[in-house]
Amino acid sequence: xxxxxxxxxxxxxxxxxxxxxxxxxxxxxxxxxxxxxxxxxxxxxxxxxxxxxxxxxxxxxxxxxxxxxxxxxxxxxxxxxxxxxxxxxxxxxxxxxxxxxxxxxxxxxxxxxxxxxxxxxxxxxxxxxxxxxxxxxxxxxxxxxxxxxxxxxxxxxxxxx
Amino acid sequence: xxxxxxxxxxxxxxxxxxxxxxxxxxxxxxxxxxxxxxxxxxxxxxxxxxxxxxxxxxxxxxxxxxxxxxxxxxxxxxxxxxxxxxxxxxxxxxxxxxxxxxxxxxxxxxxxxxxxxxxxxxxxxxxxxxxxxxxxxxxxxxxxxxxxxxxxxxxxxxxxx
Numbered sequence: 001x002x003x004x005x006x007x008x009x010x011x012x013x014x015x016x017x018x019x020x021x022x023x024x025x026x027x028x029x030x031x032x033x034x035x036x037x038x039x040x041x042x043x044x045x046x047x048x049x050x051x052x053x054x055x056x057x058x059x060x061x062x063x064x065x066x067x068x069x070x071x072x073x074x075x076x077x078x079x080x081x082x083x084x085x086x087x088x089x090x091x092x093x094x095x096x097x098x099x100x101x102x103x104x105x106x107x108x109x110x111x112x113x114x115x116x117x118x119x120x121x122x123x124x125x126x127x128x129x130x131x132x133x134x135x136x137x138x139x140x141x142x143x144x145x146x147x148x149x150x151x152x153x154x155x156x157x158x159x160x161x
Numbered sequence: 162x163x164x165x166x167x168x169x170x171x172x173x174x175x176x177x178x179x180x181x182x183x184x185x186x187x188x189x190x191x192x193x194x195x196x197x198x199x200x201x202x203x204x205x206x207x208x209x210x211x212x213x214x215x216x217x218x219x220x221x222x223x224x225x226x227x228x229x230x231x232x233x234x235x236x237x238x239x240x241x242x243x244x245x246x247x248x249x250x251x252x253x254x255x256x257x258x259x260x261x262x263x264x265x266x267x268x269x270x271x272x273x274x275x276x277x278x279x280x281x282x283x284x285x286x287x288x289x290x291x292x293x294x295x296x297x298x299x300x301x302x303x304x305x306x307x308x309x310x311x312x313x314x315x316x317x318x319x320x321x322x
Contacts, residue, residue: 044215044224044227045223045224046224046247048227048247050227050229050247052229054205062206063205063206063207066205066209066211066231068211068213068229068230068245069229069245069251070227070245070246070247070249072247072249072277072279074278074279080249080277080278080279081277082245082246082247082249082250082251082275082277083245083251084229084230084231084243084244084245084251085231085243086207086209086211086231086233086243088231088233088241088243089243090243090244090245090251090252090253090273090275091251092251092275092276092277094277094278112251112275114243114251114253114273114275115253116233116241116242116243116253116255117235117241117255118233118235118241
């Protein structure tokens with residue numbers, strides 16, 4: 001903790017590697033689905049947190065989604081995030097650290113989403129990350145493929161390192 | 162190689178982890194600078210290549226730049242790339258595999274660049290990646306902070322795995 005850049009400290013509760021299961025769904029999908037996921041938040045010495053996520057199918061462990069990017073705190077409560085998504089998206093988010101009676105959480109909201117020619121359209125992406133009871137919890141909702149903002153993914157992951 | 166998705170095979174010469182030194186410069190910088198860098202291109206089972214780069218100062222090994230993203234081949238010669246840069250950028254590139262008498266190389270050109278509020282402006286980013294004499298060579302030029310397209314970074318990295 002003492003070695004962390006000052007800007008990273010308020011977000012230090014997220015640092016580590018987290019692994020577990022999540023549930024996904026969307027109005028355009030016939031049924032909800034379960035997935036395995038590993039997320040890492042790591043500080044490498046600059047006032048930036050490197051973020052990676054990979055997910056897999058719970059039945060046969062085939063690879064599903066990957067994302068990676070960088071969280072850039074700009075104050076004790078504010079941050080910018082740049083993210084690339086293997087499905088062909090890039091995203092810029094702004095967010096903030098919110099303190100509540102149950103602990104801190106981070107809220108992110110997309111400001112810009114860019115697509116490759118072959119990617120499905122995502123118009124907006126909102127996320128909440130928290131640690132509760134020792135688990136990394138997150139929820140992600142999106143407006144995509146013509147749908148209004150709706151829940152898409154949520155997971156509770158155990159710390160593995 | 163047999164396990165690689167068909168779309169990834171033409172780009173398989175890039176796969177692996179590469180480490181070495183590069184040289185950077187730009188019209189707005191007083192002097193050129195040397196940097197250490199490690200780049201990984203990895204296929205994780207989908208027809209996508211995960212890309213990561215981290216660099217450090219050669220004098221004291223302090224961390225410099227980080228980037229990560231995904232190369233998405235769309236044919237035997239064409240690809241899309243999504244990239245996030247720790248300095249606060251996201252980029253979408255289109256590119257192609259070019260075969261010449263000295264071997265293959267990949268050319269990428271930015272189509273979209275998004276910035277966080279605090280990032281320096283980069284207007285365009287062109288890259289060439291090749292493997293020559295067992296080394297990963299790349300050159301990157303950019304139009305940024307009001308300058309026209311000019312060389313910025315180049316490196317020759319040895320395969321470490």
